[in-house]
Each structure stands twice: as C-alpha cells, then as structure tokens.
Amino acid sequence: MTIYLVDIKQVIHTCPAFADPHPFDIRRTLVDVIPGGPCRAPVTIRSGGTTTLIPCHRHEPAKRQCGACRVIVTERTITTRHLTEVAA
Numbered sequence: 737m738t739i740y741l742v743d744i745k746q747v748i749h750t751c752p753a754f755a756d757p758h759p760f761d762i763r764r765t766l767v768d769v770i771p772g773g774p775c776r777a778p779v780t781i782r783s784g785g786t787t788t789l790i791p792c793h794r795h796e797p798a799k800r801q802c803g804a805c806r807v808i809v810t811e812r813t814i815t816t817r818h819l820t821e822v823a824a
Contacts, residue, residue: 793806
C-alpha cells in the first residue's frame with residue numbers, strides 16, 4: 737500500500753455571517769511517499785481484439801484493490817491558527 741504523509745496548516749476566522757470559527761485557508765504539504773510496489777492483481781481489459789493488463793487501482797474500487805495499490809493518507813501534523821495570530 738502506498739502511504740502519503742501530509743502536514744496540514746489551516747487558518748480559521750470568525751465572520752458576521754457565521755459566529756463559530758471556521759477554516760478559510762487550508763494548505764496541505766506532502767512530506768513523504770512510501771510506495772506500495774507493483775500491482776499484485778492486474779486486471780485484464782478487452783476492447784475489440786485488443787487485450788491488455790492494467791493495475792487493479794485503475795479499474796477496481798478501493799475495497800477490491802490489492803495491498804500494493806491501496807492508498808493511505810496519514811496526517812502527520814495539523815496546525816490551526818486564528819487569523820489574528822497570522823496577521824501579527
């Protein structure tokens with residue numbers, strides 16, 4: 737399975753329309769990628785007289801993909817700041 741390690745930085749603010757603080761700027765930074773390797777369950781596709789093998793992640797839903805094709809996104813850090821802290 738391929739693992740993507742991500743850092744998230746979000747800026748929140750409070751506005752007259754919505755009294756509760758809510759994010760308005762979210763930035764995701766890709767920190768690391770751990771590849772899962774080649775597909776272990778390729779799928780045969782036929783179109784007319786042509787037959788080819790494609791990786792299962794291009795054809796199957798996530799729950800039916802092999803272990804190498806599955807994707808996991810891990811949030812390493814989540815930083816939340818209020819707009820008043822950012823402006824200062």
